[in-house]
Amino acid sequence: MNIHEYQAKELLRAEGVPIPPGEIASTPEQAEAIAKKLGGMVVVKAQVHAGGRGKAGGVKLAKSPEEARELASRILGMKIKGLTVHTVLVTAAAEIASEAYVGIILDRATKKPVFMVSAAGGIDIEEVAATTPEKILKLPIDTRYGLLAYQASELGFFLFDDLKKVRAASKIMMALYQAFMKNGASLAEINPLVVTLAGDVIALDAKISIDDNELDRHPELEALRDETAEEPSEVDARNSHLTFIKLDGDVGCIVNGAGLAMATMDLVKYYGGEPANFLDIGGSSNPEKVVNALRIITAEPHVKAILFNIFGGITRTDDVANGIVTATKANPLKIPIVIRLTGTNEEIAMQILTENGFTASSDMDEAVKKAVALAKGGQAA
Amino acid sequence: MNIHEYQAKELLRAEGVPIPPGEIASTPEQAEAIAKKLGGMVVVKAQVHAGGRGKAGGVKLAKSPEEARELASRILGMKIKGLTVHTVLVTAAAEIASEAYVGIILDRATKKPVFMVSAAGGIDIEEVAATTPEKILKLPIDTRYGLLAYQASELGFFLFDDLKKVRAASKIMMALYQAFMKNGASLAEINPLVVTLAGDVIALDAKISIDDNELDRHPELEALRDETAEEPSEVDARNSHLTFIKLDGDVGCIVNGAGLAMATMDLVKYYGGEPANFLDIGGSSNPEKVVNALRIITAEPHVKAILFNIFGGITRTDDVANGIVTATKANPLKIPIVIRLTGTNEEIAMQILTENGFTASSDMDEAVKKAVALAKGGQAA
Amino acid sequence: MSIFIDNSTTVIVQGITGRDGGFHTKQMLEYGTRIVGGVTPGKGGQTFDGTVPVFNSVHAAVKATGANTSVIYVPPMFAADAMMEAADAGIRLIVCITEGVPVLDMTRVYPFVQEKGARLLGPNCPGLITPGQSKVGIIPGRICTPGHVGVVSRSGTLTYEIVYQLTRAGMGQSSCVGIGGDPINGTNFIDCLSAFENDPDTHAVAMMGEIGGTDEQEAAEFVATRMTKPVVGFIAGQTAPAGRRMGHAGAIISGSAGTATEKIEAFEQAGMGVAKRPIDFVTLLKARM
């Protein structure tokens, strides 16, 4: 789960990371009032779950409260990578002497959180890693021991020579690590970490992603979720306990299991179609999930055909068949449906479907080809 | 460092261990007021750093506030194992269904904190360990991982069958472990852990010892030190940065290094004498330490002779010699002194001593024999 | 022969009285798996399904039954503890079915299990099966048949799909192992490939990877340099968008890393067969066995 910059900054501030003061505004007037309170120059920053805010014009410097209001009125409502800006952060501007990058990611290869720091800050760390890897220090942390003092010091010395700045940076590393661990993060980033003209080391921007699996343990983080920043259909799916990702194609896919769901999408593409979504109804046989899945997918006007691909293991295929019947009785389908199912209770499922006027196949390739053809407005093969 | 029962209970309560309410009193009137506030039966408990308080009459049940006052007046001022009772804890009495023992010690063999639990509670755990070891579960904890849930559960199941009590006990184990770790303890004990007639699991008595090496890190624990509960000479020595333990003999020993100090005491005994103390002036060559050491030792009327045994390594023997001269000029000695020193700057030290009317030897056995003889009132050999 | 489990494997079920644990224990018993005990704290002394003794702890279960394998069906927040308990109790193979285990938990579980010298499979995996001998986990037994193809996969139902197609084509399996879809797991492709290479009963290997991470690339390197047996690979997620978690916590393209394209290239460079569709496994394996 992604959270906004201002939320990430609150989590870091709680651990003692020095961050310029700031508040969020959802109207230009609020932005002006905050700027007035802060005094001096401020930065108005769009709060959206998208990179490249600066390039998109979502981050602007204001010299006066009036200018802050003016800029906020331009940024609020702006669309960045398809996402509407509902909130801006108004924060005191800093006089920057130098910029560095500090981040922690959960690394699969080392099976550890890994610090990445670079004195080449304010940049795309992936690009630096690809082009000039020597400019990055990568330091895996053994969570059994935590970030040790000598490691924090090593990270600090990689960025700075001056002991005072090294110590300040080391303290920030410790705080960033604490924030990462306490909040079950999968990524925590300060970019840029800046040295001000006065010589202070502070965090100007911050990003934290939370491991979705941690949310049960952290209801206070679940509360940070901003549903207005997400696709409405994906919010709907999550609340229906479905794993759903919206795409641009026209073949709506309903599958059990993530791997099979991806393989089904790939096969749609293989046979010349375009998948409209990723959707995993999971391992349980709850017919209600089928009903919700159909509702969410058919709500998308660009979906031209529906493809069910169910391999019954734990999932009972007769439950899925019943779900299809129930859903289509309540809301008759306006687009064609292709059903492939095999495995647990396959015969019962086939009978249920046939009795209710559906046809079904047990062959995955055949079903996918048929769905692709139907989506293109052609006949079933 | 030992702390009192009531202090240990505060540390455990902070972690969530259920403990009957109580307050401390230093006068019978305070005890009465607390008993009145608590209502019902109370226990009046002497707060001293000594075991066997119960047998010594330092723990009594009071049925009324008046009785609490009466008992407090008897217990306050009482001597238990040579220590005067200055404070009592007045605490609500519990109706006990069963008693268990729960403790954590820092174990040298496993290099880990080790839980020891036994359903045979309210007892001397060492005796149970010696006579019926099968009644004790010993569980070493790897501090890199902490006390894991399954371990807490295992400890709970060793004590109880009923799941509700197991869960309550497991929670207490977790809290006890937290208290142990957070406070840098070397021992933390709940004895007895009782099940009340109502079925609740609570801690009736608690003991915590803090690793002296942790005190620099924990000033809040240093503040718990009760100097009135210690030997005044040992308090004085600690404040002078000397490691000093008072004993009953008549040969006062001033040595550098703990091992050599013990070996010197042993040699005093070997040659028929009795050491008056353990005293390690440490590795530094600060003459002031010598001055303080002499002051503390000569303040004891039973000391009949003083034995210096200094092996100069880091310690410069000339510094020690200067310390002796300074101290004895300011406060002339009334008892004989025997000085053995060898090692770093030995010649200079010998010269300083000779010039100031002292004799010194470089042989340890010879010096010890002489000191023993002098303490016995005889002539130097 | 087989890898990791066979008919001498003795299994305890952690979370045996739960809904999933109970259901799959019955399935495993039906398949012939030697389930010797179960664990549910507070239900020690009871019996599951009339035959399987239940214990309060894995230590008690191992002490009483001598089980060498454990399979875990407990809620995600308790799974880390369950894995560590199993390793601590001397279990040699720990199979964690539970999905949704916090990844940071695994940064502690993994070294713990390593220190105890146990093998962990999962979490978030379907377990494994040696057809005709033993199944530990949730792979449907009836789609498998004994034979000589080793199957290893990051996915659940996709594996069933491919095993089902192999079986229909008359190609049995030596063992089928689901390593799970999480970013940090106990057993990886290389562990399984290495075991299949050393298993005389395995003649070829079918390997199903997916987007995210670099495990498949490392596996390809292993195939190229250390294996004599043919391996056919497949990557799910060619149509997945970057930066989105495709169901499995580990199935995510981070920036430009972990794409299907780079994995397929690695397979090709390693000289492996590359299945473009699940059904391709049949022809590609037949051509190589």
Place this chain on the structure above:
Amino acid sequence: MSIFIDNSTTVIVQGITGRDGGFHTKQMLEYGTRIVGGVTPGKGGQTFDGTVPVFNSVHAAVKATGANTSVIYVPPMFAADAMMEAADAGIRLIVCITEGVPVLDMTRVYPFVQEKGARLLGPNCPGLITPGQSKVGIIPGRICTPGHVGVVSRSGTLTYEIVYQLTRAGMGQSSCVGIGGDPINGTNFIDCLSAFENDPDTHAVAMMGEIGGTDEQEAAEFVATRMTKPVVGFIAGQTAPAGRRMGHAGAIISGSAGTATEKIEAFEQAGMGVAKRPIDFVTLLKARM
């Protein structure tokens, strides 16, 4: 020959610019120890005593100098970190002189160092010396002389006393090792006895124990069952009262365990010579060599 250090040992000093670190670095240099670098964060690039380069971290020092040994003189609250840093940087022998390290810190340091495969001596120890070759720590060099007695001890000045008496009696030492007086330390008696047993240049061993713990009892068992060379032992603290910490954090009789009497009995049962006084080592060792 010798144990643990010899004239090929290359040493860095952690805390080289501190009072104790500086003093003892000079002493070691004077003795001929190959001090190749020092570490003080923030003083990297400086030079100590005109010759020894100072680094900001142990990693940097090891990278630049290839040192295999480190000796630590930092304040107690920083010692755990210093030991772990040294182990992490690839140092093979870590000698921690610092006294007053919290014991709970050592419950993490010990497994950390073990995992890195390094040897730790101490904390709260005087270090070690191989007379005529190298000294690492604070044992006064001039009291030692090369020879064939291996010395191992929990104490500092008591060791000096005995080494001094051996040297005066014409009995040189192969190596002298102070394992330290803390309850949890890195190297114990058995590690040293085993090394002395395998060192051809050691003909007999002098071992100084003290009250507290059971290390001496286990060492006696080792002497009885695994050693061919004669060992003479001594226990300090026969007159120590129970329950009091006699200077060393580890020198405490807990309840009725760890007394001098039981340790001396263990020595006697192991057939070791038992020195009642420090001076007895001379005659007892002479009789056995």
